[in-house]
Amino acid sequence: MAENQRIAYRICPFCEATCGLKLTLEGREVVDVRGDADDPFSRGYICPKGTALKHLHEDPDRLSTPLIKENGVHREASFDEAFALIDQKLLPLRETYGADAIALYNGNPGAHNLSHMLYGGGVAAALGSRNRYSVATADQMPRHMASGLMFGTWATVPVPDIDRCDLLVLLGTNPIVSNGSMWTVPDFRGRLKDLQARGGEMVVIDPRRTRTADLAEQHFFITPGTDAYLLAAILNVLFTEGLADAKQVADYVAGMAELAEAVQPFTPQQVAGPTGIAANDITALARKIAATDRCAVHGRIGVNTQKFGSLNSFLIDAINVTAGNLDREGGAMFPKAAAFAANTRGAPGVGRGIRPYGKPSRVRGLPSVMGEYPVATLADEIETEGDGQIRGLITMAGNPILSNPNGARLAKAFAGLDFMVSVDIYLNETTRFADVILPGSSHLEQSHYAMLLNQFSVRNVARWSAPVLHAANVPPEWQTLLRLSAVLRGMGPNPDIEALDEERAQGQLKSQIAEEKLSDAMAALKAAGRKGPDRVIDIMLRMGAYGDKFGENPEGISLDKVMAAEHGMDLGALAPRVPEILRTPTGKIELAPDLILGELKRADAELAQEDGGALRLIGRRDLRSNNSWFHNLPTLIKGKNRCTLMVHPLDAARLGLDGEKPAIISSAQTGHDLTVEVEITDQVMEGVVSLPHGFGHDAAESRMGVAAAHAGVNSNLLSDEYQIEPLTGTSVLNGHVVQVRPAV
Numbered sequence: 001m002a003e004n005q006r007i008a009y010r011i012c013p014f015c016e017a018t019c020g021l022k023l024t025l026e027g028r029e030v031v032d033v034r035g036d037a038d039d040p041f042s043r044g045y046i047c048p049k050g051t052a053l054k055h056l057h058e059d060p061d062r063l064s065t066p067l068i069k070e071n072g073v074h075r076e077a078s079f080d081e082a083f084a085l086i087d088q089k090l091l092p093l094r095e096t097y098g099a100d101a102i103a104l105y106n107g108n109p110g111a112h113n114l115s116h117m118l119y120g121g122g123v124a125a126a127l128g129s130r131n132r133y134s135v136a137t138a139d140q141m142p143r144h145m146a147s148g149l150m151f152g153t154w155a156t157v158p159v160p161d162i163d164r165c166d167l168l169v170l171l172g173t174n175p176i177v178s179n180g181s182m183w184t185v186p187d188f189r190g191r192l193k194d195l196q197a198r199g200g201e202m203v204v205i206d207p208r209r210t211r212t213a214d215l216a217e218q219h220f221f222i223t224p225g226t227d228a229y230l231l232a233a234i235l236n237v238l239f240t241e242g243l244a245d246a247k248q249v250a251d252y253v254a255g256m257a258e259l260a261e262a263v264q265p266f267t268p269q270q271v272a273g274p275t276g277i278a279a280n281d282i283t284a285l286a287r288k289i290a291a292t293d294r295c296a297v298h299g300r301i302g303v304n305t306q307k308f309g310s311l312n313s314f315l316i317d318a319i320n321v322t323a324g325n326l327d328r329e330g331g332a333m334f335p336k337a338a339a340f341a342a343n344t345r346g347a348p349g350v351g352r353g354i355r356p357y358g359k360p361s362r363v364r365g366l367p368s369v370m371g372e373y374p375v376a377t378l379a380d381e382i383e384t385e386g387d388g389q390i391r392g393l394i395t396m397a398g399n400p401i402l403s404n405p406n407g408a409r410l411a412k413a414f415a416g417l418d419f420m421v422s423v424d425i426y427l428n429e430t431t432r433f434a435d436v437i438l439p440g441s442s443h444l445e446q447s448h449y450a451m452l453l454n455q456f457s458v459r460n461v462a463r464w465s466a467p468v469l470h471a472a473n474v475p476p477e478w479q480t481l482l483r484l485s486a487v488l489r490g491m492g493p494n495p496d497i498e499a500l501d502e503e504r505a506q507g508q509l510k511s512q513i514a515e516e517k518l519s520d521a522m523a524a525l526k527a528a529g530r531k532g533p534d535r536v537i538d539i540m541l542r543m544g545a546y547g548d549k550f551g552e553n554p555e556g557i558s559l560d561k562v563m564a565a566e567h568g569m570d571l572g573a574l575a576p577r578v579p580e581i582l583r584t585p586t587g588k589i590e591l592a593p594d595l596i597l598g599e600l601k602r603a604d605a606e607l608a609q610e611d612g613g614a615l616r617l618i619g620r621r622d623l624r625s626n627n628s629w630f631h632n633l634p635t636l637i638k639g640k641n642r643c644t645l646m647v648h649p650l651d652a653a654r655l656g657l658d659g660e661k662p663a664i665i666s667s668a669q670t671g672h673d674l675t676v677e678v679e680i681t682d683q684v685m686e687g688v689v690s691l692p693h694g695f696g697h698d699a700a701e702s703r704m705g706v707a708a709a710h711a712g713v714n715s716n717l718l719s720d721e722y723q724i725e726p727l728t729g730t731s732v733l734n735g736h737v738v739q740v741r742p743a744v
């Protein structure tokens, strides 16, 4: 290292794996990014996206000032101007039309950004609108629903204890590329190698032979959308062969007999045709799951964003429970995060359970889950006149035009809004509609703590990252969010940020500590002299499961202790948590909630009607992509076109595709068609085509020059906003029927 250089360690904020990175800096320049070999959790692993920390920071298209739209064109503006305009234009909408007239959409990067995690909620609260939307209903909402129904809270999510597991069964997830989801597992590849080295196996169930499937001992192609039948059949075998033994959690299981009865129609023979997996393979898999002491089944995007999303997640956990693999070393276990552990809240062992539904949505009567409506109905709520019609919108770190179904309709709806604000780092497909764009700050100028992802982590860890650069043009994002909440609270465009932050921290502390201990704790915080997210994280670490409780438990941790551990603090392997973790009213793991029994009936009815002949579309992720927003970084987008349609050779022959000329893929449901480059490959199952999401960077008003040169097409123009999973309203983004023909 040269004399004028310095080293900083940082958690990568770009995916759920939360790898520790080692940065070499010179002045304001990042000269090198590599994996931190001393990180106790990620052990030096880094993927190509990790280095984007440098390139994103340097991207000249990244916004460095607020933008205001005037006569259809965005111009640079000061923060004072931007907030004054929001105050002047957005608030009157609420005064005239009521709180629900302004909607909020939260996107994915907010989950990786401490400012959003800790200060985003304040914006929502200040807005006071029922019209809340997020990417969750294009992603993991079904996972939450399954957890809520079975264990009693939305956030009680078991994860495979991969480091001690001997049989890993994965459905609809490709962690070699995605690096895992609702399962924080840095260096999945290394951990898998260890698993295989100790004689363990991985089984992958996916309509595409992914890079993960390539490393598996067994891979089964499955017809998209049919996992529920397979999972129910596995349960059926466990029950009929007397292999259902919940073992260590047996005393805490309710509804086993009802579940056994409900899966009776799903025999391996019955489901073999629709799923495309032979009956004897299903039976053998069920037996193997039951016979392996340390086994975990896990599924994600491919099984969540499809027609049986919640049922799939539920049945996966039900298999873990009935095969005796839940809450057991090497099985599916519950993390215990050091801060904000949602699954430690309340009295141990019993709770109120979830209240699944709020008031249904105005236009389509869709479910409100976890306080939000399905994003699939956002356009309806903007377009449809009447009381409660949406006239204003705030998007925060989201690109719904590309990430959600029928972006063309959504774009039209956004264009008709009275006023729109976006908090974002780019002028892109979505933010081009915003009257005001507030820039997010560089990751390097903010502190970081993987607050959310630690909830799903395969080891319990606490790692904090300091800002490595002083804020240059843009204030740290938490300040922007505080200022936005203040405007929405009617405090005007120039609030006292320090006072608001003080209020934020005090509110957090009061929610955690007994009244009589409050003043001592406040004094301790004052002495520590922290502000913003750091202070809130300190409170939550100190009051958390491992915390020092402001002196009561001197051995416990605090932000000081976490900071002192330069590479992060390892809090150990996952430990059994049943029954303490349960929050259902019965104190049991509920295996037969009515909503799930209803879904099994629906599955039984649909099983008989599966249409074998249709061509089904699935998505895919690439190692160098990050949903829609990494396509502007030359180092990640260079090389051959990745926005191609994968087609099986037999389908290609049948459809008259030669792999040279492009094809037109269309959806009868949405009425859109796209012209795409074709890649003929037996990686996809016959009858299945695959196109990645996040492309379609052809909007003239965007300012993402590199992405525009690699525009690709928006695959979600083929996703129908009327095809949703009924329990949560999550969009069906996989397994929908499409038509393909040569483009001549």
Ligand SMILES: Nc1nc2c(c(=O)[nH]1)N[C@H]1C(S)=C(S)[C@@H](COP(=O)(O)OP(=O)(O)OC[C@H]3O[C@@H](n4cnc5c(=O)[nH]c(N)nc54)[C@H](O)[C@@H]3O)O[C@H]1N2
Pocket (backbone or CB within 6 Å): 106, 107, 108, 109, 113, 135, 138, 139, 301, 396, 397, 398, 399, 400, 402, 403, 404, 423, 424, 425, 426, 428, 430, 439, 440, 441, 477, 619, 620, 626, 627, 628, 629, 692, 693, 694, 715, 716, 719, 733
């Ligand atoms: N067909 C299909 N569709 C899918 C999926 C699929 O598998 N198939 N996957 C779904 C999933 S899982 C997800 S998570 C979604 C993603 O959906 P979204 O969250 O709606 O979209 P992203 O593409 O993640 O866009 C993120 C936005 O945040 C901005 N941004 C990035 N970093 C920051 C920051 O630090 N601060 C601020 N303020 N803004 C920032 C980016 O510029 C971009 O505009 O897509 C979903 N859509």
Ligand SMILES: Nc1nc2c(c(=O)[nH]1)N[C@H]1C(S)=C(S)[C@@H](COP(=O)(O)OP(=O)(O)OC[C@H]3O[C@@H](n4cnc5c(=O)[nH]c(N)nc54)[C@H](O)[C@@H]3O)O[C@H]1N2
Pocket (backbone or CB within 6 Å): 015, 016, 108, 139, 171, 172, 173, 174, 175, 177, 178, 179, 180, 181, 205, 206, 207, 208, 210, 222, 223, 224, 225, 226, 227, 300, 301, 302, 303, 306, 618, 619, 620, 621, 622, 623, 624, 625, 626, 627, 734, 735
């Ligand atoms: N490089 C990269 N990494 C990412 C992201 C990214 O965009 N790029 N996005 C991040 C985000 S926001 C998320 S949520 C995670 C998602 O992480 P994953 O859940 O691993 O998501 P995918 O890689 O899309 O894998 C989904 C798999 O499901 C399969 N599939 C589709 N339909 C079905 C089906 O009906 N049944 C079954 N069994 N399988 C099906 C697809 O073929 C695909 O292989 O990845 C994160 N990591």
Ligand code: SF4
Pocket (backbone or CB within 6 Å): 012, 013, 014, 015, 016, 017, 018, 019, 045, 046, 047, 048, 049, 050, 051, 179, 186
């Ligand atoms: S795997 Fe995820 S966390 Fe790790 S370096 Fe890549 S993007 Fe960052």
Ligand SMILES: [Mo]
Pocket (backbone or CB within 6 Å): 108, 139
């Ligand atoms: Mo996601």
